Amino acid sequence: MGSGQWKVEKRSSFRSDSFSKEYETVPETGCLSIIVLGASGDLAKKKTFPALYNLYRRGFLQSNEVYIFGYARTKISDDDLRNRIRGDILAKMLQSTLKMYQQIKYVSGSYDTEDGFRLLDKEISEHEVSKNSAEGSSRRLFYLALPPSVYPPVCRMIRKCCMNRADLGGWTRIVIEKPFGKDLESAEKLSAQIGELFEEPQLYRIDHYLGKELVQNLLVLRFANRFFLPLWNRDNIQIVFREDFGTEGRGGYFDEYGIIRDIIQNHLLQLCLVAMEKPVSLKPEHIRDEKVKVLQSVLPIKDEEVVLGQYEGYRDDPTVPDHSNTPTFATVVLRIHNERWEGVPFILKAGKALNSRKAEIRVQFKDVPGDIFKCQKQGRNEFVIRLQPSEAMYMKLTVKQPGLEMSTVQSELDLSYKQRYQGVAIPEAYERLILDTIRGDQQHFVRRDELKAAWEIFTPLLHRIDDGEMKPLQYQPGSRGPVEADELLAKAGYVQT
Numbered sequence: 480m481g482s483g484q485w486k487v488e489k490r491s492s493f494r495s496d497s498f499s500k501e502y503e504t505v506p507e508t509g510c511l512s513i514i515v516l517g518a519s520g521d522l523a524k525k526k527t528f529p530a531l532y533n534l535y536r537r538g539f540l541q542s543n544e545v546y547i548f549g550y551a552r553t554k555i556s557d558d559d560l561r562n563r564i565r566g567d568i569l570a571k572m573l574q575s576t577l578k579m580y581q582q583i584k585y586v587s588g589s590y591d592t593e594d595g596f597r598l599l600d601k602e603i604s605e606h607e608v609s610k611n612s613a614e615g616s617s618r619r620l621f622y623l624a625l626p627p628s629v630y631p632p633v634c635r636m637i638r639k640c641c642m643n644r645a646d647l648g649g650w651t652r653i654v655i656e657k658p659f660g661k662d663l664e665s666a667e668k669l670s671a672q673i674g675e676l677f678e679e680p681q682l683y684r685i686d687h688y689l690g691k692e693l694v695q696n697l698l699v700l701r702f703a704n705r706f707f708l709p710l711w712n713r714d715n716i717q718i719v720f721r722e723d724f725g726t727e728g729r730g731g732y733f734d735e736y737g738i739i740r741d742i743i744q745n746h747l748l749q750l751c752l753v754a755m756e757k758p759v760s761l762k763p764e765h766i767r768d769e770k771v772k773v774l775q776s777v778l779p780i781k782d783e784e785v786v787l788g789q790y791e792g793y794r795d796d797p798t799v800p801d802h803s804n805t806p807t808f809a810t811v812v813l814r815i816h817n818e819r820w821e822g823v824p825f826i827l828k829a830g831k832a833l834n835s836r837k838a839e840i841r842v843q844f845k846d847v848p849g850d851i852f853k854c855q856k857q858g859r860n861e862f863v864i865r866l867q868p869s870e871a872m873y874m875k876l877t878v879k880q881p882g883l884e885m886s887t888v889q890s891e892l893d894l895s896y897k898q899r900y901q902g903v904a905i906p907e908a909y910e911r912l913i914l915d916t917i918r919g920d921q922q923h924f925v926r927r928d929e930l931k932a933a934w935e936i937f938t939p940l941l942h943r944i945d946d947g948e949m950k951p952l953q954y955q956p957g958s959r960g961p962v963e964a965d966e967l968l969a970k971a972g973y974v975q976t
Protein backbone atom coordinates (compact mmCIF):
# COMPACT_ATOMS: atom_id res chain seq x y z
CA MET A 480 0.00 0.00 0.00
CA GLY A 481 1.35 3.43 -0.88
CA SER A 482 1.68 5.29 2.38
CA GLY A 483 -1.00 7.83 3.11
CA GLN A 484 -3.08 7.03 0.05
CA TRP A 485 -6.28 7.57 1.93
CA LYS A 486 -5.40 11.19 2.64
CA VAL A 487 -5.77 12.03 -1.02
CA GLU A 488 -9.25 13.25 -1.63
CA LYS A 489 -11.16 13.01 -4.79
CA ARG A 490 -11.73 15.28 -7.72
CA SER A 491 -15.44 15.72 -8.00
CA SER A 492 -15.46 15.70 -11.75
CA PHE A 493 -19.11 14.79 -12.08
CA ARG A 494 -20.50 16.18 -8.89
CA SER A 495 -22.48 19.36 -9.17
CA ASP A 496 -23.72 19.88 -5.64
CA SER A 497 -21.05 18.37 -3.47
CA PHE A 498 -21.59 18.57 0.26
CA SER A 499 -17.90 18.04 0.67
CA LYS A 500 -16.20 20.40 -1.74
CA GLU A 501 -13.69 21.44 0.84
CA TYR A 502 -12.13 17.99 0.63
CA GLU A 503 -11.20 18.31 -2.99
CA THR A 504 -7.48 18.75 -3.02
CA VAL A 505 -5.57 16.50 -5.40
CA PRO A 506 -6.97 16.14 -8.90
CA GLU A 507 -7.73 12.59 -9.93
CA THR A 508 -6.61 11.92 -13.45
CA GLY A 509 -5.99 8.18 -13.63
CA CYS A 510 -8.41 5.66 -14.98
CA LEU A 511 -10.84 3.81 -12.76
CA SER A 512 -11.11 0.02 -12.43
CA ILE A 513 -14.12 -1.42 -10.63
CA ILE A 514 -13.61 -5.00 -9.58
CA VAL A 515 -16.65 -6.99 -8.44
CA LEU A 516 -15.51 -9.96 -6.36
CA GLY A 517 -18.15 -12.67 -6.12
CA ALA A 518 -19.22 -11.70 -9.65
CA SER A 519 -20.97 -15.04 -10.11
CA GLY A 520 -23.31 -14.40 -7.18
CA ASP A 521 -26.78 -13.12 -6.47
CA LEU A 522 -25.99 -9.62 -5.22
CA ALA A 523 -23.64 -8.91 -8.12
CA LYS A 524 -26.29 -9.94 -10.62
CA LYS A 525 -29.25 -8.27 -8.93
CA LYS A 526 -27.70 -5.08 -7.60
CA THR A 527 -24.04 -4.36 -8.34
CA PHE A 528 -23.90 -4.78 -12.11
CA PRO A 529 -27.29 -3.12 -12.71
CA ALA A 530 -26.17 -0.16 -10.54
CA LEU A 531 -22.97 0.18 -12.57
CA TYR A 532 -24.97 -0.02 -15.76
CA ASN A 533 -27.29 2.75 -14.57
CA LEU A 534 -24.36 4.95 -13.63
CA TYR A 535 -23.10 4.59 -17.20
CA ARG A 536 -26.50 5.26 -18.61
CA ARG A 537 -26.85 8.44 -16.60
CA GLY A 538 -23.40 9.60 -17.69
CA PHE A 539 -21.64 9.28 -14.33
CA LEU A 540 -19.21 6.70 -15.65
CA GLN A 541 -17.48 6.97 -19.02
CA SER A 542 -16.48 3.88 -20.92
CA ASN A 543 -13.16 5.43 -21.97
CA GLU A 544 -12.24 6.03 -18.34
CA VAL A 545 -13.76 3.14 -16.41
CA TYR A 546 -13.24 -0.56 -16.80
CA ILE A 547 -15.19 -3.28 -14.99
CA PHE A 548 -13.80 -6.63 -13.87
CA GLY A 549 -15.58 -9.60 -12.38
CA TYR A 550 -13.76 -12.09 -10.16
CA ALA A 551 -14.94 -15.37 -8.63
CA ARG A 552 -13.97 -19.05 -8.40
CA THR A 553 -16.50 -20.31 -10.95
CA LYS A 554 -14.77 -21.08 -14.24
CA ILE A 555 -16.62 -19.06 -16.83
CA SER A 556 -15.63 -16.84 -19.76
CA ASP A 557 -16.08 -13.09 -20.16
CA ASP A 558 -19.10 -13.80 -22.32
CA ASP A 559 -20.59 -16.19 -19.76
CA LEU A 560 -20.46 -13.46 -17.15
CA ARG A 561 -21.95 -10.93 -19.55
CA ASN A 562 -24.78 -13.33 -20.35
CA ARG A 563 -25.35 -14.01 -16.67
CA ILE A 564 -25.96 -10.35 -15.88
CA ARG A 565 -27.61 -9.69 -19.22
CA GLY A 566 -31.09 -10.71 -18.07
CA ASP A 567 -31.18 -8.03 -15.43
CA ILE A 568 -29.77 -5.14 -17.39
CA LEU A 569 -29.67 -5.80 -21.09
CA ALA A 570 -33.38 -5.63 -21.71
CA LYS A 571 -33.14 -1.90 -21.02
CA MET A 572 -29.72 -1.44 -22.57
CA LEU A 573 -29.17 1.45 -24.91
CA GLN A 574 -26.77 1.38 -27.84
CA SER A 575 -24.65 4.04 -26.14
CA THR A 576 -24.02 1.80 -23.15
CA LEU A 577 -23.27 -1.41 -25.03
CA LYS A 578 -19.59 -0.59 -24.92
CA MET A 579 -19.54 -0.79 -21.14
CA TYR A 580 -21.14 -4.21 -21.29
CA GLN A 581 -18.77 -5.51 -23.94
CA GLN A 582 -15.78 -4.34 -21.93
CA ILE A 583 -16.57 -6.37 -18.80
CA LYS A 584 -13.70 -8.75 -18.18
CA TYR A 585 -13.86 -11.84 -16.00
CA VAL A 586 -11.00 -13.39 -14.04
CA SER A 587 -11.38 -16.71 -12.26
CA GLY A 588 -9.46 -17.54 -9.13
CA SER A 589 -9.74 -18.56 -5.51
CA TYR A 590 -10.18 -16.17 -2.61
CA ASP A 591 -7.22 -17.21 -0.51
CA THR A 592 -4.31 -17.85 -2.85
CA GLU A 593 -2.15 -15.43 -4.77
CA ASP A 594 -2.37 -16.86 -8.30
CA GLY A 595 -5.82 -15.52 -9.12
CA PHE A 596 -5.14 -12.12 -7.58
CA ARG A 597 -1.81 -11.80 -9.41
CA LEU A 598 -3.66 -12.51 -12.63
CA LEU A 599 -6.31 -9.97 -11.70
CA ASP A 600 -3.64 -7.38 -10.96
CA LYS A 601 -2.04 -8.07 -14.35
CA GLU A 602 -5.34 -7.52 -16.13
CA ILE A 603 -6.02 -4.30 -14.23
CA SER A 604 -2.49 -3.02 -14.88
CA GLU A 605 -2.77 -3.79 -18.59
CA HIS A 606 -5.91 -1.75 -18.74
CA GLU A 607 -4.24 1.11 -16.85
CA VAL A 608 -1.24 1.06 -19.17
CA SER A 609 -3.49 1.01 -22.22
CA LYS A 610 -5.11 4.18 -20.92
CA ASN A 611 -1.72 5.79 -20.33
CA SER A 612 -2.56 6.19 -16.69
CA ALA A 613 0.53 7.47 -14.87
CA GLU A 614 1.69 4.92 -12.34
CA GLY A 615 0.05 5.53 -9.01
CA SER A 616 -2.64 7.81 -10.38
CA SER A 617 -5.11 5.08 -11.21
CA ARG A 618 -8.09 4.24 -9.02
CA ARG A 619 -9.07 0.75 -7.97
CA LEU A 620 -12.41 0.02 -6.40
CA PHE A 621 -12.89 -3.52 -5.04
CA TYR A 622 -16.50 -4.44 -4.35
CA LEU A 623 -16.78 -7.51 -2.13
CA ALA A 624 -20.10 -9.12 -3.16
CA LEU A 625 -19.09 -12.15 -1.13
CA PRO A 626 -20.00 -14.01 2.04
CA PRO A 627 -18.33 -12.29 5.03
CA SER A 628 -16.37 -15.46 5.86
CA VAL A 629 -14.04 -14.69 2.95
CA TYR A 630 -13.54 -10.97 3.62
CA PRO A 631 -10.32 -11.44 5.61
CA PRO A 632 -8.49 -13.64 3.04
CA VAL A 633 -9.74 -11.53 0.13
CA CYS A 634 -8.58 -8.33 1.81
CA ARG A 635 -5.19 -9.92 2.49
CA MET A 636 -4.87 -10.90 -1.18
CA ILE A 637 -5.87 -7.44 -2.42
CA ARG A 638 -3.38 -5.84 -0.05
CA LYS A 639 -0.66 -8.21 -1.18
CA CYS A 640 -1.25 -8.39 -4.91
CA CYS A 641 -3.57 -5.69 -6.21
CA MET A 642 -2.90 -2.33 -4.61
CA ASN A 643 -2.56 0.82 -6.60
CA ARG A 644 1.17 1.50 -6.58
CA ALA A 645 1.70 4.95 -5.18
CA ASP A 646 0.20 8.14 -3.97
CA LEU A 647 -0.21 10.38 -6.99
CA GLY A 648 -3.91 11.07 -6.89
CA GLY A 649 -4.84 7.41 -7.19
CA TRP A 650 -6.31 5.14 -4.55
CA THR A 651 -7.48 1.65 -3.58
CA ARG A 652 -10.90 1.39 -1.90
CA ILE A 653 -12.80 -1.61 -0.56
CA VAL A 654 -16.56 -1.91 -0.39
CA ILE A 655 -17.92 -4.51 2.00
CA GLU A 656 -21.46 -5.76 2.44
CA LYS A 657 -23.36 -6.60 5.58
CA PRO A 658 -23.53 -8.69 7.73
CA PHE A 659 -20.47 -7.26 9.47
CA GLY A 660 -20.21 -9.98 12.08
CA LYS A 661 -22.86 -11.72 14.18
CA ASP A 662 -22.35 -9.94 17.48
CA LEU A 663 -20.04 -7.45 19.13
CA GLU A 664 -17.13 -9.83 19.48
CA SER A 665 -17.20 -11.25 15.94
CA ALA A 666 -17.74 -7.79 14.42
CA GLU A 667 -14.80 -6.38 16.33
CA LYS A 668 -12.69 -9.33 15.27
CA LEU A 669 -13.60 -8.76 11.62
CA SER A 670 -12.98 -5.02 11.95
CA ALA A 671 -9.57 -5.70 13.49
CA GLN A 672 -8.60 -8.19 10.78
CA ILE A 673 -9.56 -5.81 7.99
CA GLY A 674 -8.26 -2.80 9.92
CA GLU A 675 -4.75 -4.29 9.93
CA LEU A 676 -4.78 -4.20 6.15
CA PHE A 677 -6.68 -1.02 5.28
CA GLU A 678 -7.18 2.35 6.89
CA GLU A 679 -10.73 3.33 7.80
CA PRO A 680 -10.96 5.95 4.99
CA GLN A 681 -10.34 3.18 2.48
CA LEU A 682 -13.22 1.06 3.80
CA TYR A 683 -16.81 1.52 2.70
CA ARG A 684 -19.24 -0.60 4.74
CA ILE A 685 -22.49 -0.55 2.81
CA ASP A 686 -25.87 -0.38 4.43
CA HIS A 687 -28.04 0.11 1.38
CA TYR A 688 -30.75 1.82 3.43
CA LEU A 689 -28.41 4.80 3.66
CA GLY A 690 -28.68 5.12 -0.11
CA LYS A 691 -32.46 5.37 -0.15
CA GLU A 692 -33.80 8.75 -1.23
CA LEU A 693 -35.77 9.49 1.89
CA VAL A 694 -33.06 8.37 4.25
CA GLN A 695 -30.74 10.77 2.43
CA ASN A 696 -33.38 13.44 2.88
CA LEU A 697 -33.51 13.09 6.66
CA LEU A 698 -30.60 15.41 7.31
CA VAL A 699 -32.05 18.15 5.11
CA LEU A 700 -35.53 17.69 6.44
CA ARG A 701 -34.50 17.87 10.04
CA PHE A 702 -31.96 20.66 9.95
CA ALA A 703 -33.08 22.87 7.07
CA ASN A 704 -36.64 23.36 8.33
CA ARG A 705 -37.35 25.58 11.28
CA PHE A 706 -40.75 23.97 11.49
CA PHE A 707 -39.41 20.79 12.95
CA LEU A 708 -36.78 22.14 15.29
CA PRO A 709 -38.95 22.70 18.39
CA LEU A 710 -41.03 19.57 17.77
CA TRP A 711 -38.32 17.02 17.21
CA ASN A 712 -38.20 15.67 20.74
CA ARG A 713 -41.41 13.78 21.34
CA ASP A 714 -43.75 11.77 21.54
CA ASN A 715 -42.90 8.43 20.14
CA ILE A 716 -41.10 7.32 17.05
CA GLN A 717 -41.85 4.14 15.22
CA ILE A 718 -39.59 2.74 12.53
CA VAL A 719 -41.22 -0.08 10.63
CA PHE A 720 -40.02 -2.55 8.04
CA ARG A 721 -42.45 -5.10 6.61
CA GLU A 722 -42.10 -7.59 3.83
CA ASP A 723 -45.01 -9.53 2.41
CA PHE A 724 -42.86 -12.51 1.54
CA GLY A 725 -40.88 -14.99 3.62
CA THR A 726 -37.25 -15.99 3.45
CA GLU A 727 -37.73 -17.46 -0.06
CA GLY A 728 -34.69 -19.54 -0.89
CA ARG A 729 -32.52 -17.68 1.64
CA GLY A 730 -33.65 -19.76 4.61
CA GLY A 731 -30.17 -21.15 5.28
CA TYR A 732 -28.59 -17.70 5.46
CA PHE A 733 -31.52 -16.19 7.32
CA ASP A 734 -31.71 -18.84 9.99
CA GLU A 735 -28.15 -18.10 11.00
CA TYR A 736 -28.90 -14.40 11.37
CA GLY A 737 -32.59 -13.74 12.07
CA ILE A 738 -34.54 -10.52 11.65
CA ILE A 739 -32.64 -8.49 14.25
CA ARG A 740 -29.26 -9.03 12.58
CA ASP A 741 -30.69 -8.96 9.05
CA ILE A 742 -32.73 -5.76 9.33
CA ILE A 743 -32.92 -4.10 12.74
CA GLN A 744 -29.30 -3.86 13.90
CA ASN A 745 -28.31 -2.26 10.61
CA HIS A 746 -31.05 -0.85 8.37
CA LEU A 747 -33.46 0.27 11.08
CA LEU A 748 -30.75 1.49 13.39
CA GLN A 749 -30.03 4.14 10.82
CA LEU A 750 -32.73 5.78 12.92
CA CYS A 751 -29.78 7.51 14.49
CA LEU A 752 -30.26 10.03 11.67
CA VAL A 753 -33.68 10.72 13.12
CA ALA A 754 -32.38 10.96 16.65
CA MET A 755 -28.92 12.50 16.35
CA GLU A 756 -28.08 16.08 17.26
CA LYS A 757 -27.20 18.64 14.61
CA PRO A 758 -23.70 18.00 13.27
CA VAL A 759 -21.10 20.75 13.40
CA SER A 760 -21.08 20.83 9.60
CA LEU A 761 -21.94 18.65 6.63
CA LYS A 762 -18.52 17.05 6.60
CA PRO A 763 -19.01 13.28 6.59
CA GLU A 764 -16.98 12.84 9.78
CA HIS A 765 -19.04 15.41 11.66
CA ILE A 766 -22.25 13.65 10.67
CA ARG A 767 -20.88 10.25 11.55
CA ASP A 768 -19.67 11.58 14.92
CA GLU A 769 -23.23 12.56 15.83
CA LYS A 770 -24.63 9.19 14.77
CA VAL A 771 -22.17 7.41 17.00
CA LYS A 772 -22.98 9.67 19.96
CA VAL A 773 -26.68 8.94 19.85
CA LEU A 774 -26.13 5.19 19.48
CA GLN A 775 -23.87 5.28 22.50
CA SER A 776 -26.72 6.91 24.46
CA VAL A 777 -29.10 3.97 23.94
CA LEU A 778 -29.94 2.21 27.23
CA PRO A 779 -29.87 -1.60 27.61
CA ILE A 780 -32.95 -3.20 26.04
CA LYS A 781 -35.46 -4.59 28.55
CA ASP A 782 -36.89 -8.08 27.91
CA GLU A 783 -40.42 -6.80 28.53
CA GLU A 784 -39.94 -4.30 25.69
CA VAL A 785 -39.28 -7.01 23.10
CA VAL A 786 -41.72 -9.20 21.17
CA LEU A 787 -40.34 -11.87 18.86
CA GLY A 788 -42.23 -13.82 16.23
CA GLN A 789 -41.71 -16.60 13.72
CA TYR A 790 -44.16 -17.11 10.89
CA GLU A 791 -45.95 -20.43 10.59
CA GLY A 792 -44.36 -22.50 7.85
CA TYR A 793 -40.90 -20.93 8.23
CA ARG A 794 -39.46 -24.26 9.39
CA ASP A 795 -40.89 -26.07 6.35
CA ASP A 796 -37.95 -24.70 4.37
CA PRO A 797 -35.56 -27.68 4.08
CA THR A 798 -32.58 -25.40 4.81
CA VAL A 799 -34.10 -24.34 8.16
CA PRO A 800 -33.64 -26.65 11.18
CA ASP A 801 -36.87 -28.22 12.51
CA HIS A 802 -36.48 -26.60 15.92
CA SER A 803 -35.24 -23.24 14.78
CA ASN A 804 -35.57 -20.48 17.38
CA THR A 805 -34.79 -17.76 14.85
CA PRO A 806 -37.16 -14.78 14.86
CA THR A 807 -38.56 -13.64 11.51
CA PHE A 808 -40.33 -10.78 13.31
CA ALA A 809 -39.31 -8.49 16.14
CA THR A 810 -40.57 -5.36 17.85
CA VAL A 811 -37.99 -3.75 20.12
CA VAL A 812 -38.34 -0.54 22.11
CA LEU A 813 -35.17 1.50 22.44
CA ARG A 814 -34.70 4.23 25.03
CA ILE A 815 -32.20 7.01 24.47
CA HIS A 816 -30.68 8.56 27.54
CA ASN A 817 -30.11 12.18 26.59
CA GLU A 818 -31.75 15.54 27.07
CA ARG A 819 -33.79 15.42 23.86
CA TRP A 820 -35.13 11.90 24.02
CA GLU A 821 -35.54 11.04 27.71
CA GLY A 822 -38.88 9.20 28.05
CA VAL A 823 -39.53 8.87 24.31
CA PRO A 824 -39.88 5.28 23.07
CA PHE A 825 -38.19 4.44 19.78
CA ILE A 826 -40.09 1.44 18.49
CA LEU A 827 -38.26 -0.65 15.89
CA LYS A 828 -40.40 -3.22 14.18
CA ALA A 829 -39.44 -5.58 11.36
CA GLY A 830 -40.95 -8.71 9.95
CA LYS A 831 -41.00 -11.13 7.06
CA ALA A 832 -44.20 -12.66 5.63
CA LEU A 833 -46.43 -9.87 6.90
CA ASN A 834 -49.48 -8.24 5.34
CA SER A 835 -47.64 -5.66 3.21
CA ARG A 836 -44.26 -4.46 1.99
CA LYS A 837 -43.37 -1.15 3.53
CA ALA A 838 -40.62 0.79 5.25
CA GLU A 839 -41.47 3.96 7.10
CA ILE A 840 -40.67 6.27 9.97
CA ARG A 841 -43.65 7.52 11.98
CA VAL A 842 -43.32 10.38 14.42
CA GLN A 843 -46.44 10.43 16.53
CA PHE A 844 -47.47 13.40 18.62
CA LYS A 845 -49.36 13.20 21.89
CA ASP A 846 -52.93 14.42 22.22
CA VAL A 847 -53.46 18.19 22.37
CA PRO A 848 -53.47 19.25 26.03
CA GLY A 849 -56.84 20.65 27.13
CA ASP A 850 -58.33 19.48 23.85
CA ILE A 851 -61.69 21.16 23.13
CA PHE A 852 -62.37 18.77 20.20
CA LYS A 853 -61.82 15.69 22.29
CA CYS A 854 -65.29 14.24 21.76
CA GLN A 855 -64.91 14.33 17.95
CA LYS A 856 -61.24 13.74 17.38
CA GLN A 857 -60.32 10.79 15.22
CA GLY A 858 -56.62 10.37 15.55
CA ARG A 859 -53.33 11.85 16.58
CA ASN A 860 -51.03 14.09 14.60
CA GLU A 861 -48.44 12.05 12.88
CA PHE A 862 -45.56 12.84 10.55
CA VAL A 863 -44.79 9.89 8.31
CA ILE A 864 -41.73 9.42 6.12
CA ARG A 865 -42.33 6.50 3.77
CA LEU A 866 -39.11 5.12 2.34
CA GLN A 867 -40.88 2.56 0.18
CA PRO A 868 -42.90 1.72 -1.77
CA SER A 869 -43.73 5.08 -3.40
CA GLU A 870 -41.58 7.54 -1.51
CA ALA A 871 -43.64 10.10 0.38
CA MET A 872 -43.83 12.35 3.40
CA TYR A 873 -47.14 13.23 4.90
CA MET A 874 -48.57 14.82 8.00
CA LYS A 875 -51.75 13.57 9.51
CA LEU A 876 -53.80 16.50 10.76
CA THR A 877 -57.22 17.04 12.20
CA VAL A 878 -59.23 19.50 10.10
CA LYS A 879 -62.82 20.64 9.84
CA GLN A 880 -64.92 18.35 7.69
CA PRO A 881 -65.87 20.56 4.72
CA GLY A 882 -69.58 21.38 4.74
CA LEU A 883 -72.21 22.94 6.92
CA GLU A 884 -71.63 20.80 9.98
CA MET A 885 -68.90 21.62 12.48
CA SER A 886 -67.23 18.26 12.70
CA THR A 887 -63.60 17.18 12.48
CA VAL A 888 -61.92 14.71 10.24
CA GLN A 889 -58.39 13.42 9.89
CA SER A 890 -56.66 14.51 6.70
CA GLU A 891 -53.18 14.72 5.24
CA LEU A 892 -50.68 17.24 3.98
CA ASP A 893 -49.17 14.98 1.41
CA LEU A 894 -45.84 15.17 -0.39
CA SER A 895 -45.91 12.10 -2.59
CA TYR A 896 -42.81 12.07 -4.72
CA LYS A 897 -44.44 10.58 -7.81
CA GLN A 898 -46.89 13.45 -8.04
CA ARG A 899 -44.63 16.25 -6.86
CA TYR A 900 -41.51 15.28 -8.82
CA GLN A 901 -42.99 13.90 -12.01
CA GLY A 902 -40.37 12.73 -14.46
CA VAL A 903 -37.59 12.69 -11.86
CA ALA A 904 -36.11 9.21 -11.69
CA ILE A 905 -35.16 8.24 -8.17
CA PRO A 906 -31.87 6.35 -8.31
CA GLU A 907 -31.42 2.95 -6.75
CA ALA A 908 -29.64 2.97 -3.39
CA TYR A 909 -26.72 1.00 -4.79
CA GLU A 910 -26.16 3.55 -7.58
CA ARG A 911 -25.70 6.40 -5.15
CA LEU A 912 -23.51 4.43 -2.84
CA ILE A 913 -21.18 3.21 -5.56
CA LEU A 914 -20.93 6.75 -6.87
CA ASP A 915 -20.13 8.02 -3.37
CA THR A 916 -17.41 5.41 -3.13
CA ILE A 917 -15.85 6.61 -6.36
CA ARG A 918 -16.08 10.19 -5.12
CA GLY A 919 -14.57 9.31 -1.76
CA ASP A 920 -17.57 10.49 0.22
CA GLN A 921 -18.01 8.29 3.29
CA GLN A 922 -21.01 10.06 4.77
CA HIS A 923 -23.41 7.25 3.85
CA PHE A 924 -21.23 4.38 5.00
CA VAL A 925 -20.93 2.76 8.39
CA ARG A 926 -17.84 3.75 10.37
CA ARG A 927 -16.13 1.21 12.60
CA ASP A 928 -17.11 2.90 15.87
CA GLU A 929 -20.72 3.18 14.66
CA LEU A 930 -20.77 -0.52 13.94
CA LYS A 931 -19.41 -1.25 17.40
CA ALA A 932 -22.04 0.96 19.05
CA ALA A 933 -24.79 -0.76 17.04
CA TRP A 934 -23.64 -4.22 18.10
CA GLU A 935 -23.34 -3.11 21.73
CA ILE A 936 -27.04 -2.31 21.71
CA PHE A 937 -28.22 -5.67 20.40
CA THR A 938 -25.63 -8.25 21.44
CA PRO A 939 -27.03 -9.09 24.91
CA LEU A 940 -30.52 -9.60 23.44
CA LEU A 941 -29.18 -11.66 20.53
CA HIS A 942 -27.25 -13.93 22.88
CA ARG A 943 -30.37 -14.56 24.92
CA ILE A 944 -32.23 -15.53 21.78
CA ASP A 945 -29.35 -17.70 20.53
CA ASP A 946 -29.29 -19.46 23.92
CA GLY A 947 -33.02 -20.17 23.65
CA GLU A 948 -33.84 -17.99 26.68
CA MET A 949 -36.25 -15.93 24.59
CA LYS A 950 -38.60 -17.61 22.18
CA PRO A 951 -40.49 -16.27 19.17
CA LEU A 952 -44.28 -16.42 19.10
CA GLN A 953 -45.92 -17.99 16.07
CA TYR A 954 -47.83 -15.73 13.66
CA GLN A 955 -49.84 -16.30 10.53
CA PRO A 956 -48.12 -15.40 7.24
CA GLY A 957 -49.93 -12.39 5.78
CA SER A 958 -50.87 -11.01 9.22
CA ARG A 959 -49.56 -7.97 11.16
CA GLY A 960 -47.35 -10.27 13.24
CA PRO A 961 -48.04 -11.43 16.81
CA VAL A 962 -50.82 -9.49 18.56
CA GLU A 963 -48.46 -9.10 21.51
CA ALA A 964 -46.45 -6.68 19.35
CA ASP A 965 -49.45 -4.37 19.02
CA GLU A 966 -49.97 -4.63 22.76
CA LEU A 967 -46.38 -3.57 23.32
CA LEU A 968 -46.89 -0.60 21.00
CA ALA A 969 -49.98 0.43 22.94
CA LYS A 970 -48.06 0.11 26.22
CA ALA A 971 -45.36 2.35 24.79
CA GLY A 972 -48.06 4.95 24.15
CA TYR A 973 -48.56 4.47 20.40
CA VAL A 974 -52.11 4.93 19.15
CA GLN A 975 -53.12 3.35 15.84
CA THR A 976 -54.34 6.18 13.63
Ligand code: NDP
Nearest residue numbers: 517519520521522523551552553624625626627656657658
Ligand atom coordinates in the same frame (compact mmCIF):
# COMPACT_ATOMS: atom_id res chain seq x y z
P1 NDP B 1 -23.81 -15.51 -2.84
O1 NDP B 1 -24.11 -16.62 -1.91
O2 NDP B 1 -24.48 -15.46 -4.15
O3 NDP B 1 -22.21 -15.50 -3.00
C1 NDP B 1 -21.53 -14.68 -3.92
C2 NDP B 1 -20.41 -15.49 -4.55
O4 NDP B 1 -19.46 -15.82 -3.54
C3 NDP B 1 -20.88 -16.81 -5.13
O5 NDP B 1 -21.27 -16.67 -6.47
C4 NDP B 1 -19.66 -17.68 -4.98
O6 NDP B 1 -18.81 -17.46 -6.11
C5 NDP B 1 -18.95 -17.13 -3.77
N1 NDP B 1 -19.21 -17.93 -2.58
C6 NDP B 1 -20.41 -18.35 -2.10
N2 NDP B 1 -20.25 -19.04 -0.96
C7 NDP B 1 -18.94 -19.08 -0.71
C8 NDP B 1 -18.15 -19.65 0.32
N3 NDP B 1 -18.70 -20.33 1.34
N4 NDP B 1 -16.82 -19.49 0.28
C9 NDP B 1 -16.26 -18.82 -0.73
N5 NDP B 1 -16.96 -18.26 -1.74
C10 NDP B 1 -18.28 -18.38 -1.73
O7 NDP B 1 -24.01 -14.16 -2.01
P2 NDP B 1 -24.83 -12.86 -2.41
O8 NDP B 1 -24.41 -12.41 -3.75
O9 NDP B 1 -26.25 -13.10 -2.14
O10 NDP B 1 -24.33 -11.83 -1.29
C11 NDP B 1 -23.02 -11.30 -1.26
C12 NDP B 1 -22.88 -10.43 -0.02
O11 NDP B 1 -23.84 -9.40 -0.07
C13 NDP B 1 -23.14 -11.18 1.29
O12 NDP B 1 -22.31 -10.65 2.26
C14 NDP B 1 -24.60 -10.87 1.58
O13 NDP B 1 -24.89 -10.98 2.93
C15 NDP B 1 -24.68 -9.44 1.08
N6 NDP B 1 -26.03 -9.02 0.71
C16 NDP B 1 -26.74 -9.71 -0.26
C17 NDP B 1 -27.99 -9.30 -0.64
C18 NDP B 1 -28.75 -9.99 -1.72
O14 NDP B 1 -29.84 -9.53 -2.06
N7 NDP B 1 -28.25 -11.07 -2.29
C19 NDP B 1 -28.63 -8.09 0.00
C20 NDP B 1 -27.78 -7.44 0.96
C21 NDP B 1 -26.52 -7.89 1.28
P3 NDP B 1 -17.79 -18.56 -6.66
O15 NDP B 1 -18.18 -19.89 -6.13
O16 NDP B 1 -17.92 -18.44 -8.15
O17 NDP B 1 -16.48 -18.07 -6.16
Ligand code: BG6
Nearest residue numbers: 657687688722741742746838867
Ligand atom coordinates in the same frame (compact mmCIF):
# COMPACT_ATOMS: atom_id res chain seq x y z
C1 BG6 C 1 -31.40 -7.01 2.93
C2 BG6 C 1 -31.89 -8.15 3.75
O1 BG6 C 1 -30.33 -6.38 3.57
O2 BG6 C 1 -32.46 -6.07 2.78
C3 BG6 C 1 -33.10 -8.81 3.12
O3 BG6 C 1 -30.85 -9.12 3.86
C4 BG6 C 1 -34.17 -7.79 2.84
O4 BG6 C 1 -33.62 -9.83 3.97
C5 BG6 C 1 -33.59 -6.60 2.09
O5 BG6 C 1 -35.17 -8.41 2.05
C6 BG6 C 1 -34.61 -5.48 1.98
O6 BG6 C 1 -34.12 -4.45 1.17
P1 BG6 C 1 -35.13 -3.50 0.43
O7 BG6 C 1 -34.28 -2.45 -0.18
O8 BG6 C 1 -35.86 -4.34 -0.58
O9 BG6 C 1 -36.07 -2.97 1.47
